[in-house]
Amino acid sequence: MQQPSLRRPAPPRLTRLRPALMAGLLGCALAGCASAPTQPLHQQLGGVQGIDAIARGMLQRMSTDPRTRRTFDGINLKTLGNNLAAHLCQVADGPCVYEGETMAKSHADLNLGGSEFDATVQFLRDELDAAGVSTAAKNELLRRLAPMRRDIVQPGR
Numbered sequence: 001m002q003q004p005s006l007r008r009p010a011p012p013r014l015t016r017l018r019p020a021l022m023a024g025l026l027g028c029a030l031a032g033c034a035s036a037p038t039q040p041l042h043q044q045l046g047g048v049q050g051i052d053a054i055a056r057g058m059l060q061r062m063s064t065d066p067r068t069r070r071t072f073d074g075i076n077l078k079t080l081g082n083n084l085a086a087h088l089c090q091v092a093d094g095p096c097v098y099e100g101e102t103m104a105k106s107h108a109d110l111n112l113g114g115s116e117f118d119a120t121v122q123f124l125r126d127e128l129d130a131a132g133v134s135t136a137a138k139n140e141l142l143r144r145l146a147p148m149r150r151d152i153v154q155p156g157r
């Protein structure tokens with residue numbers, strides 16, 4: 001007759017895995033679980049050079065499109081391009097220092113309307129798309145710029 005076994009049955013698989021699982025979760029909590037670290041926004045936009053190209057493309061369209069060009073007479077586009085690029089780069093947490101005026105002050109005398117602002121945002125979207133910027137990065141930049149609308153557009157326009 002067979003003797004009853006005195007050996008304890010093997011623990012279920014999950015019980016044996018639990019210490020490893022706990023260690024993994026703790027590691028995630030301490031170090032973060034993201035599989036790929038996200039680049040800073042300015043790098044997702046192509047770095048300082050990429051942002052410079054985006055700003056100049058946007059300005060080129062703003063200063064020539066019939067919907068937006070009226071305020072650009074006599075404006076030095078090279079200087080404005082430098083300032084716009086530095087501004088966008090700083091908004092995107094890049095290594096640039098914008099030394100121009102506030103958005104309210106620099107646009108105060110231009111009497112800009114909502115439709116001019118919206119067309120400008122579309123130019124920026126187009127430039128970001130043409131540069132191959134991801135949808136997430138594009139939306140993050142636009143989200144950061146959106147509150148400036150109230151400083152740039154004249155009330156009631």
Ligand code: HEM
Nearest residue numbers: 068071072075083084087100101106116117120145148152
């Ligand atoms: C999110 C939208 C916008 C941003 C981030 C932006 C940004 C800037 C920046 C950084 C400057 C330079 C200010 C300085 O150097 O002190 C500037 C100036 C200027 N912007 Fe905008 N701008 C926006 C919308 C617009 C729109 C909608 C227009 C017209 C359609 C416009 C027309 C101008 C003009 C003409 C100047 C030069 C003003 C001057 O030198 O007297 N901007 N903008």
